[in-house]
Amino acid sequence: MATKLPIDCVLALTYNCNARCTMCDIWKIKNSPELTLEDIAKLPDSLRDVNLSGGEPFLRKDLPEIVAAVRQACPKARMVISTNGFLTPVIDKAMEKILKIAPDIGVAVSIDGIGEMHNTVRGIPGGFDRCMETVRVLKQKGMTNLRLGFTITPENVEHFAKVYDLTRELGIEFTHSFAQSSEFYFGGKQNVNNPDPVVLKKAYKHIINSELKSWNLKRWLRAYFASGMCRFITEKNPVLDNAPGRDFFFLDPTGDIYPSVVHNMILGNIRKVTNFAEFWQSEEVEKRRVKVDAMKTPVWMICTARTALYRHPFSVVGWIVKNKLFGY
Numbered sequence: 121m122a123t124k125l126p127i128d129c130v131l132a133l134t135y136n137c138n139a140r141c142t143m144c145d146i147w148k149i150k151n152s153p154e155l156t157l158e159d160i161a162k163l164p165d166s167l168r169d170v171n172l173s174g175g176e177p178f179l180r181k182d183l184p185e186i187v188a189a190v191r192q193a194c195p196k197a198r199m200v201i202s203t204n205g206f207l208t209p210v211i212d213k214a215m216e217k218i219l220k221i222a223p224d225i226g227v228a229v230s231i232d233g234i235g236e237m238h239n240t241v242r243g244i245p246g247g248f249d250r251c252m253e254t255v256r257v258l259k260q261k262g263m264t265n266l267r268l269g270f271t272i273t274p275e276n277v278e279h280f281a282k283v284y285d286l287t288r289e290l291g292i293e294f295t296h297s298f299a300q301s302s303e304f305y306f307g308g309k310q311n312v313n314n315p316d317p318v319v320l321k322k323a324y325k326h327i328i329n330s331e332l333k334s335w336n337l338k339r340w341l342r343a344y345f346a347s348g349m350c351r352f353i354t355e356k357n358p359v360l361d362n363a364p365g366r367d368f369f370f371l372d373p374t375g376d377i378y379p380s381v382v383h384n385m386i387l388g389n390i391r392k393v394t395n396f397a398e399f400w401q402s403e404e405v406e407k408r409r410v411k412v413d414a415m416k417t418p419v420w421m422i423c424t425a426r427t428a429l430y431r432h433p434f435s436v437v438g439w440i441v442k443n444k445l446f447g448y
């Protein structure tokens with residue numbers, strides 16, 4: 121049977137970046153190549169989630185045109201822009217246009233700690249205040265699909281629960297990830313990421329139980345994702361199988377298509393693709409998938425987890441019911 125078309129992808133629109141993060145060297149890349157509107161027009165309409173990422177996506181002056189191109193190529197896809205949030209006036213102006221094209225679009229502003237902690241992790245003095253101003257401006261536009269994104273590192277793990285609490289105060293959503301190593305993403309940065317397990321588990325307990333107390337399916341699913349992330353970080357073992365290079369892919373600014381940001385296997389280049397379905401279901405790509413499977417690289421990120429949730433709905437529902445009734 122032919123491989124199904126992917127439902128989830130991350131687009132690195134550019135590797136140009138105005139931050140100086142401790143866990144990522146992308147900002148050291150100068151004059152990054154960039155994905156073009158022609159590249160984006162080739163995305164398959166099977167996609168249900170598209171993350172517009174970078175580098176810093178708001179450095180692209182044509183971001184509104186990019187959003188329009190994604191909407192046209194994949195009309196059923198939910199879109200989220202992941203930003204470091206430092207370019208408040210630029211973001212303000214671009215979102216004015218973007219919200220007219222895609223009123224339901226989401227924005228995730230990275231916050232890796234409160235105050236000085238965030239400034240240190242992101243390498244930008246005064247960065248926390250700038251990000252909070254960005255959030256204020258976006259809220260003022262009436263955006264409801266707004267979230268803070270926290271990246272766990274050993275240095276900021278003490279702030280994990282605090283940033284979660286900040287989202288509850290602000291009435292916006294919370295998402296998080298774990299600083300990983302990659303041979304080709306994060307500027308090739310190799311992170312040794314072993315946050316204090318006691319602090320980490322305590323923060324997860326707080327976050328998961330708080331999410332489960334709500335009457336909101338999205339937050340329950342987020343609690344499940346968080347429990348999987350806790351296990352992944354402490355045991356390096358994903359809770360559910362996921363399918364890199366099948367359900368999802370990562371597209372870099374040169375057009376190279378990878379199974380994910382941590383699987384170093386180019387499946388092809390979108391610039392050479394004339395028909396995405398034919399490419400995705402070709403024998404050559406299938407052979408590369410077999411090699412990807414053999415890598416056995418454990419992975420648990422929002423894109424991989426989201427697709428795994430679709431594949432294993434009963435395990436997820438069972439986990440939610442049990443932990444909602446008895447606590448995590």
Ligand code: SF4
Nearest residue numbers: 137139141144175204
């Ligand atoms: S983590 Fe994001 S904001 Fe930080 S340097 Fe990398 S791409 Fe830029």
